[in-house]
Amino acid sequence: MVENQQQRVLGIVGATGFIGSCLSSRAKEAGWKVVGFSRSKQAAVGAVAEWRTWGESVDLGGLDALVNLAGEPVDQRWTAEAKRKFHQSRVGVTQLLAREMAREGAPRVWINGSAVGIYGDRGDEILTEEAQAGEGYLAELCREWEAAAVAAGVRVLCWRTGIVLGKGGAAWGKMRTVFQWGAGGRFGDGRQWMPWIHVDDLACGMLHALDSGISGPVNGSAPKVERNADFTRKLAAALRRPAILPAPAWGLRLALGEFAGALLASQRAVPEKLVADGYEFRFPTLESALGELLG
Numbered sequence: 001m002v003e004n005q006q007q008r009v010l011g012i013v014g015a016t017g018f019i020g021s022c023l024s025s026r027a028k029e030a031g032w033k034v035v036g037f038s039r040s041k042q043a044a045v046g047a048v049a050e051w052r053t054w055g056e057s058v059d060l061g062g063l064d065a066l067v068n069l070a071g072e073p074v075d076q077r078w079t080a081e082a083k084r085k086f087h088q089s090r091v092g093v094t095q096l097l098a099r100e101m102a103r104e105g106a107p108r109v110w111i112n113g114s115a116v117g118i119y120g121d122r123g124d125e126i127l128t129e130e131a132q133a134g135e136g137y138l139a140e141l142c143r144e145w146e147a148a149a150v151a152a153g154v155r156v157l158c159w160r161t162g163i164v165l166g167k168g169g170a171a172w173g174k175m176r177t178v179f180q181w182g183a184g185g186r187f188g189d190g191r192q193w194m195p196w197i198h199v200d201d202l203a204c205g206m207l208h209a210l211d212s213g214i215s216g217p218v219n220g221s222a223p224k225v226e227r228n229a230d231f232t233r234k235l236a237a238a239l240r241r242p243a244i245l246p247a248p249a250w251g252l253r254l255a256l257g258e259f260a261g262a263l264l265a266s267q268r269a270v271p272e273k274l275v276a277d278g279y280e281f282r283f284p285t286l287e288s289a290l291g292e293l294l295g
């Protein structure tokens, strides 16, 4: 930071979470003061300078930018109660933030969470940010989530995140454990495209985008998207374990219910906007990401 230049303030809703803690650290390193928002916890996220609790209302005063990463985890059985929580914690929370954005002193730029699930199940179609939304429960949820953010009328980036790989993340933790036991394998026929991103690129990409002029939907996934079968093979090879236990689609549906559809859907998403905007990925290929994660 330049001497005497006022430190910019970044608010992060969901700063206690996996992506939020990494973003807090990267933002602090980049010179931001981080204000963390949590419903209850004052968690030990060292990079957070100030905590604010929120609930029926939220105080966005004094922030220069906001990132909303709140969301009930979707890797659970999609019961009616779980779906109510998915919706409230995404669409409901975003509507609350959008209302607060209208107040004086609120930030003028906002990154709101979304997911590549917005594209539905699209086979081999290449999905840039220009692609239409797809069909299905997650696509509909993401569509409503994004519409709620856009309604704020400020500069909004709807961050369509792929599977996030990083130490401490649920997806990576589960994959690593299963494959280390030699019990990993492709899902269904493995032909489905699986957009993924290293958590450092997700955080640094967001900070890059806050400082650039881009807005609207942004695909938060690495340039080199993989088919599920190739992802599986590369992960097993990196761990020097076999990947011989494929999980058939019917078995996944039986074990996981509707959530299985999210693992079997194909989304060949590419980060066209971030790349065109000059963001240089630290981990553009799965091999480079696995090298860091297992190094």
Ligand SMILES: NC(=O)c1ccc[n+]([C@@H]2O[C@H](COP(=O)([O-])OP(=O)(O)OC[C@H]3O[C@@H](n4cnc5c(N)ncnc54)[C@H](OP(=O)(O)O)[C@@H]3O)[C@@H](O)[C@H]2O)c1
Residues within 6 Å of the ligand: 014, 015, 016, 017, 018, 019, 020, 037, 038, 039, 040, 041, 069, 070, 071, 072, 073, 074, 085, 088, 089, 093, 113, 114, 115, 116, 161, 162, 163, 164, 165, 169, 171
């Ligand atoms: N990780 C991935 O692979 C991935 C992929 C695509 C999209 N995303 C999206 O990115 C966002 C952040 O993901 P993450 O992996 O960092 O998740 P996470 O570790 O589970 O953190 C989510 C945060 O949301 C808050 N939260 C949880 N349940 C909530 C609820 N019912 N109502 C309101 N707030 C709630 C929690 O904050 P407090 O408890 O402190 O309030 C928590 O810090 C989520 O919206 C997720 O859907 C993640």
